[in-house]
Amino acid sequence: MAKPETLIIAGFGLNCEEETAFAFKTAGASEKIIHINDLIENKNILDQYKILVFPGGFSYGDDTGSGKALANRLNNNLNDEIRKFIERDTLILGICNGFQVLVNLGLLPLLDVDIKAQSALEYNGTFRYQCRWIDVMIEKDSPAIFTKGIERMHIPVAHGEGKFYAEDSILNRIESLSLVTMRYMKAGVRAELEFPYNPNGSINDIASICSPNGRIMGMMPHPERGMFFTQRDDWPLLKEIYLRDGSELPVYSDGLKIFNNAVDYFK
Amino acid sequence: MPESNFAKFRVEVFYRKDDPRGSALKNRFIALGYSIDKVYLTDNYLLNIDVEETKIKEAAELLIQPVTQDFKINMPYNPDDFDYCIEIGYLPGVTDNVSNTVRESLEDFFKKKPDKERSVFCTTSYFFKGELNKKTIQSIGVELYNPLIQRIKILSKDEYISENGMGFLIPVVNISESDSVDRIDLNIDEESLMLLGKDGILNSDGTRRGPLALDMLSMNVIKDYFYNEEKRDPTDIELESIAQTWSEHCKHTIFASSIDDVTEGIYKTYIKDATTRIRKEKGYNDFCVSVFTDNSGGIIFDDNYIISDKVETHNSPSALDPFGGAITGIIGVNRDSIGFGLGAKPVANRYGFCFADPDNEAPIYRNKSHDSKLLSPRRIMEGVVSGVNAGGNTSGIPTPQGFIYFDDRFKGKPLVFVGTIGLIPRRVMGESSVVKRAKDGDCIIIAGGRVGRDGIHGATFSSEALSSGSPATAVQIGDPITQKKLSDALIKEARDAGLYNSITDNGAGGLSCSVAEMAKESGGFIVELENVPLKYNGLSTWQIWVSESQERMTLSVPENKKDEFIALMNKRGVEATVIGKFTSSGRGIVRYRGEEIFNLKLDFLHDGLPKRTLFTEEIVSSHESIEFNEPEDYNEVFHDMIARLNICSFEFISTQYDHEVQGNSVIKPIQGKGRVNSNVSVIRPLLDSWKGVVLSQGLYPSYSDIDTYWMAACSIDTAVRNAISAGASIEHLAILDNFCWCDSNNPTRLWQLKKAGKACYDIAVAYGTPFISGKDSMFNDFKGYDKDFNEIKISIPPTLLISSIGVMNDITKSVTIDFKFSNDLIYLIGLTKDETGGSEYNAYMGEKIRDSRFIGSNVPKVEPDLSKKVYKAMETAIDERLVASCISVERGGLAVALAKSSLAGMIGCEINLAEIKSSDILRDDILLFSESQGRFLVSINPENKDKFNSIFSTLPCSCIGSTKNGSSFEITLDGKKIINTDILNIEYHYKKKLRKY
16 A cells, blocks of 8 residues: 655744654655655645644744744745645645644635635633643545545644634535534534534634645644543543453554545555 | 834734634633623734835735735724723843744845834734723733833723724834943952852943842952952953852852852752762673763763753743743753753753642732732743744644642742753764863854844843842843754754854853853963954943843854854854954953953953852751641542642643654653653653653652752652652662752751752662763752731742653563552552651641641651662563553652542542551541552563562562552451542542633
8 A cells, every 4th residue: 555645844843743754654654754845845745745734832932823934934835836736635634733724824714716814713702721631523525535434523622713704605615514513512412602512612612624625724722732541631531441341551642543544545 | 212123014913803812812812801702803003114015015915814804904893892992012132033924024025024123023913892981991901911121002092992902102212322332440448349259340421220139248259360360450351250150059058068068069068979989889780971072961862862851941031021931941941952062952841830829819019019019920931831832833842741739938939940851962073062162262053043132131030039139131022933054053953064163052151151151271362353243233242241132042153164064053044153262371351343352361250259268057957846736627638638739630730832843752641541741751762662751750849848868859759759659760870950949048958958969879879770961950049928918038949849750671661550440459559658747648637727838747758779670660660561651659648649540540549548558657637648658559461470579579579459440449447438439539639729721
């Protein structure tokens, strides 16, 4: 099986590139971390890749709004190349700050041919950075490639600006096209905006959305921080349960499936 | 006013819908007692760029989120409804990260470089609607800004409209220090020489430049050196440089000096020699790699990697500007990782904050004016907490481990401990990664941020008590993104390409210290000072040399790699400049535009500091014998205890510090379903290895009121024991010391220091846990005035923070504090003794009975020989997976440990105190709240009972009860229920105190 070539962007304060690359490698991708400036200097290398990843971090320190300044840099320098990239049969994943970049670039939700920002990720309702584990339900009808076959995930978030917002007309189109891929949940049902289950006050409990063709997805939670069993906040309890059952401890956890789906798409 | 102080364009960005920051601010001010209906904000960009207005309009599009925001150019934003507008911006020369980002975006957009000094400035405007008048809006302003770094403008609505908004004034730096060099005559009378050493070099206008912090002994040695050896007067830059290098902050003079019979000094005798002896005794099992000599200490992680650790304090700057002080502290200590060996990647941060009670609002003043009011404990706490948040989160370094501690003696000077753990391959380019080799002929390169007047006299300043002379230039604000770019370029690329021979951080003393320090490796240096890139013009030469501007590393780069190195840095958006060469001449030389302004023997600079002899004077602390009756209502006492500041939840800090980034989190700061703060963390720095790093801390300032020996001993025992409780091995565990003392010229304080030092040696050697790094801060005193302008002095209690770092082989064996199953057996391991002296319980009872804490005299003592056996047994039990939960018994004693494990697991328990096997008969309150060291509270699967008991068969170990189905929490003695509550009640009390933050 060919390993899909995966490019993980780095630089200017992005900071999750190494563990995200590790997750793709674990899932069977051929991964490479490339600094934005190297990509700008050598734009054609994008043609060699099947998966493009904007990892989490603090690009430009979130100054002037999270993801904004990096989106400007990409817009000013790589606009055509990114258009060409999405026209091919490729995948794009944005995690946390990467999601914020995709939204500001207009690559999500990408309702129209014209690429422009149609939604926003705003300051959390608590107006404070939130690092905590949450549960999300996966929307079955969503066309997203990355979430195929997943029902729910226990996964961490860590952000100051993750409150999804779009005007009603846009939001209605997002919902009617089933572009919401993940929603925050509490005890098996939607969180209905209740903090901390919905950690940021996102409208409609939205944690993740995708493009209409399902090949571009952005998510606030960090799947690379929830790929191993021992990364979970509840693993010490689960361990004790497994031990008393006499069963083996698992190695992986929910987050890995996101990366597996990306790799499987190219099988 | 000259035209250049006004911007050409003012872009105001505002929300088209509700601004989420507005409602957060509104709530904050309502909580503070203001009557506010509405708050709006604008982010303002003052742009001085020579382009058409239409182009600025396109550029402004870059600054907004088009779905939610809009902008106005050269037209003030006018919300429908407001009474007052407050605009806050930075003072000239203060680091402004947003402006830097905007400038970069504009450069990218216009494809030309805007002027670095005067093209972009940012401010924020707050529009308030509510029941406000001139006075209340001013006090709101005071809440929002810090006069040391920011400027404020307040306009009423009428004024705002008539003046057409907030205006175009920009904070351009306008200084013109003379770049000539002054020669300083040292042949002056004793008094003048003393003043020169204390308050600094005299300017022509009669003012002084700020403290050199050199005493007469040093001044005379300097005088002799120049008279006899150089046969000339020193220059100002030489004198400033010597002062930096010899400062308490850099040389740790108190720890180095002979003290009573300890002729080689506390550091050598008690700290370094402990490590030397432990390493020798460990033989082949010695895991130390680099101790005391580098920016961090390093121990073996596995066959291929070293783990490094360093803990710093940033107390004085944090007292003045809590946010700036704390962010500078955390990213400063990150550089101690980046500057360890050839560069270690920061993999975790830790913190520890000591504050006064945030509800303590009585004002104190630095001098006799109302303007000199110190920030309130609440402001200091909020600022420090968010400073570490901004520094750690933005840098992408997880911050899992930390604590907060409260005592009103931290009101004048808070303690801000910040630490960074790093990871580095053991070999780089085939050679040891921890050996640095600046070579004769290598280029001296500085990489990262530019030099401004920030932090001038920081090193000498922190060696003095905080008083009205404290220079505002000591305040800096960190720029984590500049540093992140620098760090990535060095550690992820340049290091492994072998582009440099040596690297170090620019911290205290700036270039004067980093260059001179690295020059020890080659034997000399020549610097051409005009090549140092500046933030703005007008700095004098000595300021360039000693400035502590942040985010800079100094490197030694071979001539033939220089171009490649600089090209790589530039490609990563990092500025790198050759400023001179390392030599082997034995001298340090600085030239400025061809003129030699500094030429000293390196030996004199590094070793010329006269050895001092210190003497101590014993004090017997007033051991008050306290007597109070056993409380009648233990439920009340129990609930009050778990609600105390030093015990309660500080989840608001743990959840705002990203502890999951890098994916390395294993044992987390908040544990169990009930979400309880733990005192130990485990990380997995390499995702493809099962090995983990265990981190913890120990600190007991209140014990110093009785005995600093046991204060230090308990701090070590706690840091070690906490680590063991999560699964560390005492065979692979190192510790770090941070002494924060007070009034250290006072012989009685030195006596306390010596005792603490002795304990460090005794306990570390007994446990075999070597010190690998340390840092001290000796003058944490505040001299000023109280609310009635009476003179006061507030000294912190002598404090020693011990941080522990250990390596564990299998992270899946690590253990958390939460009870996991009902009907598990609960054990108390270790001896419970009558040791409530300095305890949280005594403090509580004193406050309850007479409104001020009791101290007592029975301070907890450490029995290292017994405890070591207990710790090794616990290690075995955890290794055999027999332990379902384990918590180290700390502040607040057994009752608090039980409350935490029970709440964390959301599982009730039933405890019988009569089962505690103790040597003497004790009161119930002492059994519950004694802070005896060396103890763990564990729960185990009943099926493991026999195996568990056999491991502890010869050690103090009592099965004191079991976990219960349901949420009831009961403690009985002789059949009588003395505490009878439930989990929800415990949760309420444990979480209520700091909930509002």
